[in-house]
Amino acid sequence: MALEQDYWQTQTIPSLEAEFAHFGTYEIAGALALDLAEHIRSLGYHAQVHSPNDNSGAFIxxxxxxxxxxxxxxxxxxxxxxxxxxxxxxxxxxxxxxHDEPVDYGINKFCEECQVCVVRCPARALLREKVWYRGVKKNKLVYDRCRPVMVTYEGCAVCMKVCPVQRYGMKPVMEHYIETSEILGKGTPNLEGYELRGKGYFGPGKLPHFTREEFEIPHGTKEEHLLQQFKEKLEKNGTTDAEEALEFANELKRIVEAGVSRTDE
Ligand code: SF4
Ligand code: SF4
Structure with missing residues (x-):
């Protein structure tokens, strides 16, 4: 099931308004999927809903x-x-x-020419050259560059906003390309411009700068992160008191009781 998120809210990316469109659409899709699964079960079959929030399916x-x-x-x-x-x-x-069949809409070839998302990504997180990764040939995303920007700037998603297929629709974009060999909107503020809170507006050819510290994010499981923090505190202070040790133990217990702690890989 694929639901469209609001067009105009999407064009405000990165923003809370766009995040509202993003999560609001999943809320609607989730309820519809539950209804549909219920209907399938009423016909005597098994049915399981998979949401991108539990990542239990190979969605794309x-x-x-x-x-x-x-x-x-x-x-x-x-x-x-x-x-x-x-x-x-x-x-x-x-x-x-x-079962339906895959359809070649010409996107693979078109993306090789377009590359707008790759060059406009504020974090420079999308690789220009495609690589094979987990059975798919793709422009791999560098997680350690994307994630810090994504969590800081309202989900970022500049790579969604600046895509001409998203902005103008697949048909006009493909027709324009066939007629002119040009990518509709490429190089224009209408397609490529975006604003990052606190950093300003970035039009075509301009990208924000980040410090090394802005890319620092915790890695590993929650308990590994907790242990690392505790070790750093020990190294800094040389010792720990009973209250801190109890706080560490309680937090660890809370994480373990909450269930499986996933890594960020
Ligand atoms: S979400 Fe932002 S940082 Fe991540 S790949 Fe897309 S444009 Fe780049
Ligand atoms: S901006 Fe859209 S069409 Fe262009 S390369 Fe990226 S995904 Fe492909």
Whole structure:
């Protein structure tokens, strides 16, 4: 199931308004998917909803296999209907369903020419050259560069906003390319401009600068991070008191009781 998030809110990326469109769409999609799964179960089959929040399915590859779009250089599904504004939800079932086929919309070739998301990413996190990664040839995203910017600037998603297929639609973009060999909107503020809170406006050709500290993020599991913090405190103070030791133990207990602590890899 692919639901479109609001067009105009998306154009305000990066912003809280756009995050509202993002999560609000998942909220609607989640409720619809639960209803659909319930209906499938009422017919006597199993049905399980997979949301991107639990990452329990290979979302984009399955949508590509079903012909609902293709993988863009920005790492998102480019749907022929609403580009990368597609918010995805999966239902797995043992019901006898008819499988669709992948469709080549020309996105792979087009992305090689376009590259707008790659050059406009404020964190320089998208690789220009495609590499094979986990069975897919793609413009791999450098997690350690993307994540700090993403968490600091309202989910970032500049790579979604500046995609011409998202901005103008697949049909006009492809027709323009066939007629002119040019990428619709490329090099214009309308497509490429964005503002980062506290850093200012960045038009075509301009990118923000970040310090090394701005890219520092914790790695590993929550308990590893907690232990690291405790060790740093010990190294700094040379000792610890009973209250700090108890605080550490209680926090560790809380993490363990909350369930599996995932790594960030
Ligand atoms: S979310 Fe932002 S930082 Fe991450 S790849 Fe997209 S544009 Fe770059
Ligand atoms: S911005 Fe261009 S290169 Fe990036 S995903 Fe969209 S079409 Fe592909």
């Amino acid at each position: 590859p399955l949508f590509v296999e079903a012909g609902l779009g293709q993988l863009g250089a920005n790492g998102q599904l480019l749907s022929p209907h609403f580009g990368s504004r597609a918010r995805l939800m999966l239902i797995t079932t043992d019901a006898p369903v008819v």
